[in-house]
Amino acid sequence: MIKNIVLIGFMGCGKSTIGKELAKNFNFNFIDTDCVIQEEENKSIEEIFNIFGESYFRELEKKVCAQVSNMKNCVISTGGGVIKNIENINNLKKNGIIIYLKATPEKIYQNLKYDDKRPLLKNKDKFKAICTLLKEREELYNKYADIVFDINDSSPFILAKNIKNTILTR
Numbered sequence: 033m034i035k036n037i038v039l040i041g042f043m044g045c046g047k048s049t050i051g052k053e054l055a056k057n058f059n060f061n062f063i064d065t066d067c068v069i070q071e072e073e074n075k076s077i078e079e080i081f082n083i084f085g086e087s088y089f090r091e092l093e094k095k096v097c098a099q100v101s102n103m104k105n106c107v108i109s110t111g112g113g114v115i116k117n118i119e120n121i122n123n124l125k126k127n128g129i130i131i132y133l134k135a136t137p138e139k140i141y142q143n144l145k146y147d148d149k150r151p152l153l154k155n156k157d158k159f160k161a162i163c164t165l166l167k168e169r170e171e172l173y174n175k176y177a178d179i180v181f182d183i184n185d186s187s188p189f190i191l192a193k194n195i196k197n198t199i200l201t202r
Contacts (some may be wrong), residue, residue, distance in 0.1 A: 034058065034105075034199065034200075035127055035128050035129050036101075036103065036104070036105070036106045036107070036108055036124075036127050036128035036129070037051075037054055037058070037060070037106075037107045037108070037128065037129055037131060037195070037199065038108045038110065038124045038125075038129065038130045038131065039051050039054075039108065039109045039110060039131050039133055040110050040114060040115055040130055040131070040132050040133070040173055040176065040177065041112065041132055041133035041134065041135065041173060042112045042135060042140055042162070042165070042166055042169065043111075043112040043140070043144065043150055043152075043153075044135070044140045044143040044144040044147070044150075044162075045112075045133045045134070045139075045140060045143070045183055046133055046135075046143070046183055046188055046191070047064075047109040047110065047133055048064050048109045049188045050133060050188045050191050050192055050195070051064070051107045051108075051109040052107075053188050053189055053191075053192035054107045054192045054195055054196065055106075055107040056192075057192050057193065057196045058105075058107065058196065059105075060105045060106055060107050061103070061105060061106045061107070062106070062107050062109070063100050063106050063107070063108045063109070064108075064109040065093060065096045065097060065100060065108065065109065065110050065111055065114065066109075066111045068096045068099075068100070069089070069092045069093060069096055072096075073092065076149065077089070077111075077149070077151065078149050078150075078151050078154075080092070081151035086151075086152075090113070090116065090117060093111055093113070093114060093117075093120065094117055094119055094120055097110070097114065097119075097120040097123050097124055098119075098123050100124075101123040101124050101126055101127055101128065102127070103127075104127065108124065108128065110124070112165075112169070113152075113169070115169060115172040115173055115176055116169070116172070121176045125176075129178045129179070129199060129202075130176055130177050130178045130179075131177065131178065131179050131180075131195060132173045132174065132176075132177035132179070132180045132181070133181055133183045133191075134173070134180050134181065134182050134183065134184075135182075135183050135184055136184055137159065137162050137163045137166055139183070139184045140162050140166070141158060141159045141162055144158065144162070145158060152165060179195075179198055179199075179202075181195060181198075
């Protein structure tokens with residue numbers, strides 16, 4: 033039986049887009065942990081950050097990761113900072129294979145330059161903030177990933193096919 037497929041990576045690297053395509057390819061359910069948090073709180077991620085702060089959001093994220101890690105036949109798209117808590121990774125690895133979708137700061141910036149809904153990039157030099165956060169997180173993404181995929185030069189459709197082939201031939 034194939035485990036859950038858990039997508040980690042920086043915001044704007046295509047986890048949701050690629051994840052939905054992967055879910056179709058495997059006939060799995062698609063779960064976006066940020067969407068689950070927003071539904072449970074009845075607030076956007078931006079509102080949660082503004083009202084309660086990042087540490088509150090990270091607690092919600094931890095709870096949701098524990099919940100979804102018990103599900104089966106899922107592609108799980110996680111928030112970019114999910115790797116900051118080892119408990120999240122341990123839960124997600126129990127029943128999942130962790131795929132790191134790796135992107136350059138330039139690619140991430142291209143994907144996010146018009147996005148004003150990312151609390152950690154708001155009111156900052158976006159490119160500089162992306163570089164700083166990515167530098168802080170890159171080691172953890174690589175450390176926890178079972179498989180790393182460079183997403184810079186491929187379409188989500190091709191990436192989903194390549195990820196599927198890699199998982200099936202492991």
